[in-house]
Amino acid sequence: MKLSIVIPLLNEEESLIELHDWIAAVMQSNHFLYEILFIDDGSTDNSWTVIESLAAGNPEVKGIRLRKNFGKSQALHAGFKRADGDVVITMDADLQDNPEEIPKLITQLEQDKLDLISGWKKKRYDNVIMKNIPSKLFNWAARKTSGVRLHDFNCGLKAFRKEVIKNIEVRGEMHRYIPVLAKNAGFMKIGEKVVQHQARKYGKTKFGADRFIKGLLDLITIWFVSKFAKRPMHLFGALGVLMFLIGFGFALYLGIDKLFINPFGRLLTQRPEFFVALTAMIIGTQLFLAGFLGEIMVRSRKSRPRYNIAEEINL
Numbered sequence: 001m002k003l004s005i006v007i008p009l010l011n012e013e014e015s016l017i018e019l020h021d022w023i024a025a026v027m028q029s030n031h032f033l034y035e036i037l038f039i040d041d042g043s044t045d046n047s048w049t050v051i052e053s054l055a056a057g058n059p060e061v062k063g064i065r066l067r068k069n070f071g072k073s074q075a076l077h078a079g080f081k082r083a084d085g086d087v088v089i090t091m092d093a094d095l096q097d098n099p100e101e102i103p104k105l106i107t108q109l110e111q112d113k114l115d116l117i118s119g120w121k122k123k124r125y126d127n128v129i130m131k132n133i134p135s136k137l138f139n140w141a142a143r144k145t146s147g148v149r150l151h152d153f154n155c156g157l158k159a160f161r162k163e164v165i166k167n168i169e170v171r172g173e174m175h176r177y178i179p180v181l182a183k184n185a186g187f188m189k190i191g192e193k194v195v196q197h198q199a200r201k202y203g204k205t206k207f208g209a210d211r212f213i214k215g216l217l218d219l220i221t222i223w224f225v226s227k228f229a230k231r232p233m234h235l236f237g238a239l240g241v242l243m244f245l246i247g248f249g250f251a252l253y254l255g256i257d258k259l260f261i262n263p264f265g266r267l268l269t270q271r272p273e274f275f276v277a278l279t280a281m282i283i284g285t286q287l288f289l290a291g292f293l294g295e296i297m298v299r300s301r302k303s304r305p306r307y308n309i310a311e312e313i314n315l
Contacts (some may be wrong), residue, residue, distance in 0.1 A: 002033040003102070004085030004162075008075035009038060009093035013046045014202035016093065020054050020061065023099045027060075030103050037062045038093070039079045042069030048311075055313040063313035073175040074307040080165040082315055088165050090178075092156035094200055101195040105159040108193055115164050115187035118150050118179055119157035119195035138215055145223050146180040150192050153177065154215075157195050163187075173218045184226045236291030240284045247280030 005023060009016070020036065027034040038051045040063065051063040064078050076090065087106060091097040101119065109117050124135075135154065142153045154176050168181040179190050228235045250273050258268060268274045 001087060001106075002035070002085040003027070003087050003089055003106070004079075004083035005034060005036045005089045005091065005102075006076060006079035006083055007036065007038050007091055007093050008041055008072050008079065009043065009047060010041045010069060011043045011045045011047060012093040012203065013043070013050050015095045016047060016050045016054065018201075019093060019095055019099075020058070022095075023102075024058065024060075026099045026102060032103075033085075035060050035062055035083075035085060037064065037079045037083060039063075039075040040065040041072065041075040042066050052313060059314060061313070062315050063311070064309055064315070065311040067308045067310045070307040071173065073170045073173055076175050076178075077170045078307055078309065080170065083162070083165065086162055088160045088162060090156060090158045090160075094203065096198045096200055097155075097157040098196045098198055101157060101193075102159070105157070105193060105195075108191060109159050109161070112191055113189065114161075114191040115189045116158060116160045116179060116182055117191040117193055118152065119155040120150070120152040120192050121155050121197040122151070122194045124197050138219075141216065142177070142180075142219055145219055146177070146183070146226075148179050148183055148190060150179055150190070152192075153179065155195070161187075172221075173214050174222065176215055176218065177222050180222055180226070232294030233291035236287045236294060240286070240288030240291060242284070243280050243287060244284030247277045247282075247284060250274075250277035250280065 007019070016038070023034075023036060036058075038054075038061070040048050040051060048063070048065050051061070051065075055061040055063055062082070064082065066075065066078065079090075080088065087109065089102055089105070091099070097119070105117050105119070108114070135152075139151060139153055143149055158178065160178075160182075164182050164185075164187050167185050167187075168178065170178060170181065174181060183190065224235075254268055254271065254273055254277065258265070
């Protein structure tokens, strides 16, 4: 078995050598064939120089440098595209993920015949108010919405079979929901394992409080995409027909009332029901057209990567 260890990073020059040595020691002690893919997501420090130095001394080290900071999802996408291991490991570059957990993840992946296994940072060394409590709420919402029973969706330490990462596309900020993307692609055997979480040793976190707002918005997006991406007409068309029928019902009521019940009453344009009917029918028509256009776009769209590579090493 060959392992591909994919590590996206942004301005982590201080931790890279220590992380590389730690991973290499674990791989060699367990007699794994391996490659380490460092994806530099537009770092402005000396991270790329360090990666070049590591690659010069270790042929198992490979590097990809993106032209600017495209985001963690795009960095992972670039790494997944070039990984050729039988099992792909993802982990963060800040030394908070413990490489000694990798053999345990591989063992459980094989024993339970899983498609992927996700780490669970049960004991965290993060700020309770800024990270721990919001993370628990976020993970609860993700479980309820997606149906994937994981305690820690955002744990960077995960292990995937090669066919999983080759059949999903990680875009936008969807790196948090790779297990959900895998489930939507038909990979249903998803496991979880408690892993050791390390306190940050160098630098500071690259994510602020806004990541939870983005995460919830992405959760809504992925729920919508999983339900209606292939058939947008099922949502927009149904809502459009419902709104149109509501408007038509008001219009029919106004017509009957004007013709047979109260022909000499107020003008139709002076009655609020007229505007309700008009608005509902217009909105219904627009929703129906949105579903129709969505169906056309689904059938004509082509997938394109949302990043540009500046340099590669050993690839």
